[in-house]
Amino acid sequence: MTTTTPQDLIPKTPPNWRKYFSFSTDHKVIGIQYIVTAFFFFLLAGVFAMIMRGELITPEPDLLDRTVYNGLYTMHGTIMLFGWTFPVLSGFANYLVPLMIGARDMAFPRLNAAAFWMIPVVGILFILSFLVPGGPAQSGWWAYPPQSLQNPTGNLINGQFIWLLAVAISGVSSIMGALNIVTTIIRMRAPGMGWFKTPAFVWTVLAAQLIQLYGLPALTAGAVMLLCDLSVGTAFFDPAQGGNPVLFQHFFWFYSHPAVYVMVLPVFGIFSEVFPVYARKPLFGYKIVAVSSLIITGLSGIVWVHHMFASGTPGWMRVVFMASTMLISVPSGIKVFAWVGTIWGGKLRLDTSMLFAMGGLINFVFAGITGIMLSSVPIDIHVNNTYFVVGHFHYVLYGTITFGIYAGIYHWFPKMTGKMYYEGLGKLHFYLTIAGTALNFLPMHPVGLMGMPRRVASYDPEFAFWNVLASLGAFLLGISTIPFLLNMVSSWISGKEAGNNPWRAIGIEWLVSSPPEHENFEEIPIVIAEPYGYGKDEKLTENMG
Amino acid sequence: MKRAITLGAIAIFLTIASIWMGKASYSWFPPQASAEAILYDDLFSILTAIGTFIFLGVTLAIVFNIIFYRAGRYDTSDGLPIEGNIRLEILWTVTPLLIVIGLATASYQTYDKMNLHGPTEIASLPQVIEPAYADTGIIAEPMTNVEVDSKQWAWVFRYPEKNVTSTELHLPVNQRAHFQLRSQDVIHGFYIPAFRVKQDIIPAKTIDFEFTPILEGKYRLRDSQYSGTYFAAMQADVVVESPEDYQAWLTKAAKQTPTPAPNQAASEYARRQQKEDSAGWKTVVPAPAPMVNYHS
Numbered sequence: 001m002t003t004t005t006p007q008d009l010i011p012k013t014p015p016n017w018r019k020y021f022s023f024s025t026d027h028k029v030i031g032i033q034y035i036v037t038a039f040f041f042f043l044l045a046g047v048f049a050m051i052m053r054g055e056l057i058t059p060e061p062d063l064l065d066r067t068v069y070n071g072l073y074t075m076h077g078t079i080m081l082f083g084w085t086f087p088v089l090s091g092f093a094n095y096l097v098p099l100m101i102g103a104r105d106m107a108f109p110r111l112n113a114a115a116f117w118m119i120p121v122v123g124i125l126f127i128l129s130f131l132v133p134g135g136p137a138q139s140g141w142w143a144y145p146p147q148s149l150q151n152p153t154g155n156l157i158n159g160q161f162i163w164l165l166a167v168a169i170s171g172v173s174s175i176m177g178a179l180n181i182v183t184t185i186i187r188m189r190a191p192g193m194g195w196f197k198t199p200a201f202v203w204t205v206l207a208a209q210l211i212q213l214y215g216l217p218a219l220t221a222g223a224v225m226l227l228c229d230l231s232v233g234t235a236f237f238d239p240a241q242g243g244n245p246v247l248f249q250h251f252f253w254f255y256s257h258p259a260v261y262v263m264v265l266p267v268f269g270i271f272s273e274v275f276p277v278y279a280r281k282p283l284f285g286y287k288i289v290a291v292s293s294l295i296i297t298g299l300s301g302i303v304w305v306h307h308m309f310a311s312g313t314p315g316w317m318r319v320v321f322m323a324s325t326m327l328i329s330v331p332s333g334i335k336v337f338a339w340v341g342t343i344w345g346g347k348l349r350l351d352t353s354m355l356f357a358m359g360g361l362i363n364f365v366f367a368g369i370t371g372i373m374l375s376s377v378p379i380d381i382h383v384n385n386t387y388f389v390v391g392h393f394h395y396v397l398y399g400t401i402t403f404g405i406y407a408g409i410y411h412w413f414p415k416m417t418g419k420m421y422y423e424g425l426g427k428l429h430f431y432l433t434i435a436g437t438a439l440n441f442l443p444m445h446p447v448g449l450m451g452m453p454r455r456v457a458s459y460d461p462e463f464a465f466w467n468v469l470a471s472l473g474a475f476l477l478g479i480s481t482i483p484f485l486l487n488m489v490s491s492w493i494s495g496k497e498a499g500n501n502p503w504r505a506i507g508i509e510w511l512v513s514s515p516p517e518h519e520n521f522e523e524i525p526i527v528i529a530e531p532y533g534y535g536k537d538e539k540l541t542e543n544m545g
Numbered sequence: 546m547k548r549a550i551t552l553g554a555i556a557i558f559l560t561i562a563s564i565w566m567g568k569a570s571y572s573w574f575p576p577q578a579s580a581e582a583i584l585y586d587d588l589f590s591i592l593t594a595i596g597t598f599i600f601l602g603v604t605l606a607i608v609f610n611i612i613f614y615r616a617g618r619y620d621t622s623d624g625l626p627i628e629g630n631i632r633l634e635i636l637w638t639v640t641p642l643l644i645v646i647g648l649a650t651a652s653y654q655t656y657d658k659m660n661l662h663g664p665t666e667i668a669s670l671p672q673v674i675e676p677a678y679a680d681t682g683i684i685a686e687p688m689t690n691v692e693v694d695s696k697q698w699a700w701v702f703r704y705p706e707k708n709v710t711s712t713e714l715h716l717p718v719n720q721r722a723h724f725q726l727r728s729q730d731v732i733h734g735f736y737i738p739a740f741r742v743k744q745d746i747i748p749a750k751t752i753d754f755e756f757t758p759i760l761e762g763k764y765r766l767r768d769s770q771y772s773g774t775y776f777a778a779m780q781a782d783v784v785v786e787s788p789e790d791y792q793a794w795l796t797k798a799a800k801q802t803p804t805p806a807p808n809q810a811a812s813e814y815a816r817r818q819q820k821e822d823s824a825g826w827k828t829v830v831p832a833p834a835p836m837v838n839y840h841s
Contacts, residue, residue, distance in 0.1 A: 065817075065825030066774050135826035140771050146748060147731040147773050152827045239749035245732060246747060280616070281624035285634050310734065310769070312664045312747040319653055326645035330638060337637040340606050346624035347616035358607055365603045369596035372645070376652035378659055379589060382741040385734060385769040449573045451738025453769050456777035460765065504621070535623035 008499035009513035011418065023117065025109035026518055030116050031095025032416060034087050035409070037116075041083030041123055042402075046478060048076040053440075053474035056467050061458040069457035070138035071130070071159070077141035078163065079126055081259075082170045085397065087119050088405055089266045090177050093205045095416065097181060099509035100199050102190025102527065102541075104519040107183040111176055118173035125166040129159045137163035140455060142252060145237035145245045149230050156231060164227040171220035178212035181205060190508070192527035192542070199507060199531045200283060200290055204269030207293035208262045211300060215255035215262075222251030246312040253304035261300040264396065265293055267404030268335055271357050274407050275339050277505040278354035279346030282532040285338045292331035299328040309380040318377045325375035329368060336365060351503075352426030356407035359434045363399030367392060370445065385455075388448025394441040398477075406433070406484075413488070414502045418514040419495030425487035432480035440473025506533055511544045555605070559598050567594030578764055578785060579740035580757040581659045586741075588655045595644065661742060662753045688723040688755075689716055689791075695726070695733040695746050696832045697772060698779040698810035707799040711839040712806040714766060714783040716758045717791035724754040729832075734769030737783055745770050758785040774828040775810035782841055798839040805833075806840035 019029050020036070052072050055063040064072070094112065098105055106112045129136040134153035137143065137160045151158050185206045189198060226248060228234040235241035237248040276283045283289060305313060305321035339361055348354070370392040373379050383389060406429075413421050443466035448454075452463045459467065501510040508525055509516070525541040539545065570586070570593040577583050616622075691714070692703040702714045716722050726735055728746040735754065736743040742756045768779035786794070810831040817825065 061777070066777070066813075067826040067828050068824065070774060070776075071826065133827070138773070138826075142771075144732060144771070147771065150731070150773065150829050152829050239747070279624060280622070282626055282628045284627065285629040288629070288634055288638075310743045311732075311745045312750070312752070314664055315656070319656065322652060323649050326649050327642075329645055330641050333641040334634070334638055336603065338634075340603060341627075341630075341633070343607060343610050343614075345610070345627075346614055347620060347622060348610060348614050349616050350611070358611075362604055362607065365600055369600055372596070372648065373589070373592050376588065376592065376648065376655075378585060378652055378656040379592065381656075381659075381661070381743050382585060382738065384743055385736070385771075386738075446573055451575055451736070451765070451767070453734075453736065453767050453777075455771045458777045460780075530628075532628075533626070535626035 008497075011513045011515055011517060015418075015515075023113050025105070025113050027094050027098050027106045027109065027112060028416070028516065028520075030112055031091045031093075033116055034091025034094060034119070037119055037123070038084050038088035038091060041079050042088070043481065044127075045076050045079035045084060046481070048072045048079070050474050050478050052076065053471040055457060056459070057471040059459050059461045059464050059467075064457065066457045067135060067138060070455075071136045073455060074137050074140050074163075075126060075130075078137070078167075079123070080397070081141060081263075082167065083119070083123050083126065085263045085401060086170070086174060089208075089263060090116075090174075092266060092270070092405075092408055092412075093177075093181050093209070096412065096509060097184060097202055097205055098188070099415075099512070099516060099520055100202050100507060101185065101188060101193060102508050102521060102525040103184065103188040104521060104524075106180050107188060108180045112180050115173045115176040115180070118169055118176075122166045122170045122173070125162050125169070129162040129166075132157055132159055132162065134158050142249075142256075143226065144252075145226060145229065145243075145248050146239060148226065149238055151230065160230055161227065164223050164230065168220055168223045168227070171216050171223065174212050175216050175220070178209040178216070181209045182213065185209075190525050190527050190541075196287055196290070197527050197530055198290070199269075200272035200286065200293075201266070201269030203290040204265040204272070204293045207297040208265040210294075210297050211258045211262045211265075214301065215258045218251050219255035219259075222248055222255075225251075246308075249308055249311055250304070253307045254301075257304045257307060258300040260393075260396065261296055263401050265296065267360070267401045267408075268293065270404045270408040270411070271339055271361060272335075273507070274353050274357040274411050275342045276532045276534055277411070277503050278349045278351060278357075279343045280349070280534050281342055281346040282530075282534050282536070283338065284341030284344075285334070286530065286532055289335055289338045292334045295331040296328060299324065299331070303328055306375055306380070309377050310384045322375055322377045326372065329372055329375075332368060336361065336368070351410070352421070352423060352430055353407040353411040355427065355430045356403050356410065356433075359430065360400050360403030360407060363395050363403060363437065367395035367400055370395065382451075383448055385453055386448035387444040387452045387454055390454045391441050391444030391448060394444070395437075399437050399441065403433070403437075406430075409488075411503070412509075413491070414498030415509060415514050415516070417492050417495070418498055419491050420498045420502060421487050421491040421495060425483045429480060429483040429487065432476060432483065436473050436476035436480050438473070440470050440477055443467070443469040443473070506540055507531060508541065508544070511541065559601055559605075562601055563594040563598040566597040567591065569593075574741075575739040575764070576760060576762065577739075578758055578760040578762060579742065580759050581661070582739065582741045583759075584655050584658055588651060591651065592648065595648075659742075660755065661744070662755050664747070664750070664752050688721045690723050690725075691716075692725045693727065693735060693746070694729065695735070695768070695779075696729040697731065697829060698768070698775040698831055699806075699808050699835050700766065700768075700779065700781040701835045701837060702781075704795060707795050709795055709798045709839065710803065710835070710837040711798060712781060712808075712835060712837050713839065713841045714781060715791055715794050716783065716785050717788040718758055718761050718785050720788065721755060721757050726752040726754055731772050732770045733772050733779070735766070736769035737764055737766045739764040739783075743769055761785050761787065775813065775831060778809040778813065780809075794839075801838045803836040803838055804840070806835050806837050808834035 139148035225236045235243040237243045303325045306325045447466035525544045567590040694701040726746045728748045733746045764783040766781045811834045
């Protein structure tokens with residue numbers, strides 16, 4: 001039993017909240033800065049969603065002007081991705097990777113801080129775009145030209161301009177972060193930590209950040225070219241001047257589909273960390289699970305046209321990308337079965353993180369099945385751009401990724417703050433969230449099969465029933481964040497002391513004090529065992545327990 | 546032995562539930578108003594059945610473990626240190642691989658049978674399977690030819706045979722229909738849920754598109770590719786009728802002089818201008834209501 005150290009280490013430095021508002025180069029401070037900032041944007045974009053669902057509770061466009069609805073749905077999607085999902089996962093990677101691999105910090109701490117501080121800039125630009133004449137961008141987060149190039153105000157500074165600028169800055173920030181994380185993982189693992197002694201979360205972060213490195217330049221370049229079309233009169237994508245609008249779609253999806261894996265892979269990593277701890281068993285098939293992340297990285301680069309099956313793409317291209325897309329379900333399936341294998345016959349402890357991880361797993365299986373349906377060209381021809389797709393990707397982005405993030409927050413909250421959260425409030429949060437998720441996103445599937453397009457501010461009365469349910473679900477999800485926020489704030493202030501390792505988890509991050517000291521380790525750990533030795537009674541490191 | 550019986554019983558239950566869901570899936574769609582819709586719903590039913598099997602299988606496995614393998618309140622022991630099982634891992638790699646190869650093949654065949662055309666200028670798939678309409682007594686020639694003009698935010702259908710324009714799409718039943726899709730401004734999506742067909746319309750291009758209506762009735766055509774402020778209002782009615790009724794309609798429409806058709810985007814915009822509504826932001830001005838021989 002190496003899961004507990006005889007004595008809990010007490011951090012020497014007193015807590016100081018001011019450091020979270022400074023240009024700190026400590027990866028742990030930056031990690032928490034990312035997570036908290038991202039959660040603010042999550043709430044903001046969530047409020048946008050609730051206003052939209054308020055409009056959609058009736059078929060007529062009665063609550064909002066259509067332009068306002070279009071601006072809200074554009075900014076909902078944009079902020080949820082560039083303000084919430086990417087940054088919060090960067091936060092986890094920042095906080096956990098150095099601790100998990102036994103490093104004192106990231107490879108480039110100043111680059112790390114610079115990458116973070118671009119996120120508030122991006123967020124402020126998004127918010128400010130509501131104040132310019134003409135309002136924020138109203139072309140969806142895809143910003144397909146030539147619609148996105150229509151600039152009804154005629155101003156140089158318009159919502160779309162600010163949107164493109166912010167997306168480009170966010171791209172640069174992510175490339176900087178990716179460079180840092182990839183270098184850290186490759187070069188700074190503790191002595192003894194070969195690839196097959198590296199935790200699965202670190203593998204998934206590496207796999208995800210490699211995608212950022214090869215994919216983001218395409219999106220960032222596409223955004224800059226669109227910006228030139230919009231503002232200085234080039235015609236890369238404007239068909240009226242001989243440009244090719246479908247080319248933009250290729251630039252966009254070449255990154256933006258792999259981007260889904262940038263977001264979901266670290267969540268797979270969180271699942272792989274959480275299940276063994278609360279099932280008290282080793283991660284089933286750890287090596288294959290680890291390698292399957294890299295297979296996903298490779299395959300994710302050759303699937304992007306499945307977003308364009310109904311676009312200006314010839315039949316042969318549609319069929320080729322159908323095959324590659326279906327193939328990517330195989331490594332994802334390996335992971336799902338491995339998690340079930342991990343849970344199987346264990347000693348399950350249903351703490352809040354375990355509940356969120358299992359809920360996320362079930363939601364992911366559902367999303368995977370609708371994903372396979374969507375990958376089939378003929379099926380996609382009908383449901384493409386309908387609410388079926390909206391339901392599918394919310395099961396991924398909310399049902400899977402946000403659930404995984406919650407699982408991660410509850411799991412590592414004691415490590416990050418040194419305090420325990422309140423289990424009762426956590427469970428309440430879980431049950432409200434899973435009920436809200438089903439009520440909000442499940443009805444989108446039938447209404448999509450019936451033929452309701454996405455991105456509409458009004459719809460035919462035949463779709464009303466399912467839309468009312470979805471709206472109620474959205475409000476429930478809004479309510480579900482209240483116990484979470486209460487729990488986090490009150491626990492951080494006055495929770496019970498957590499000690500090093502309240503979950504008796506195996507991992508280098510659990511061998512140090514909670515919260516860990518600046519620079520994490522006085523002595524760099526020497527790793528001697530695989531990361532998930534539950535039930536095996538072995539030491540993880542030579543010098544730390 | 547007992548274990549084999551239990552597993553067998555679970556497999557039978559899963560199979561029955563999956564077949565039932567596959568059959569139920571037909572009721573989730575609008576009417577099957579085209580030859581393509583029949584193919585579509587069959588393929589969707591297969592996918593639903595397989596999906597149900599996998600989803601219920603995984604979910605039941607998790608629920609089973611929650612019920613039977615929960616640690617007691619004061620139980621701090623660990624589970625057995627099982628790190629993997631190569632045979633199982635190969636099984637759950639190869640099985641999904643075979644399933645997706647099967648699904649990809651079935652999907653390809655369905656898509657090929659639908660024979661929708663779409664943008665084919667670069668290269669086209671060899672037609673190896675007889676199109677869906679070949680064995681159903683549907684007339685492939687002469688086709689009904691319709692030119693589709695889309696703009697922010699109106700649909701106009703032109704019948705070159707009689708030089709008729711209309712804001713309502715009329716099609717004769719059981720006859721292959723051929724469309725030439727064009728857009729004057731941004732990308733629009735030509736989408737009729739009852740026919741299960743969709744194609745984006747790329748400006749400055751003409752895209753060929755085909756399908757076969759097989760059920761008389763009135764359906765909705767919706768813009769499916771976001772096209773700006775009044776996107777949601779860009780809809781049109783589709784009337785599928787007997788060839789006789791269709792010809793009568795065409796002849797009658799040809800005699801009418803063009804008048805402006807009602808247009809939701811244009812009228813909403815006019816109302817907004819009158820109200821001087823400050824709630825909204827400046828929008829692209831809708832194209833004027835189209836002048837057509839026939840409107841509903």
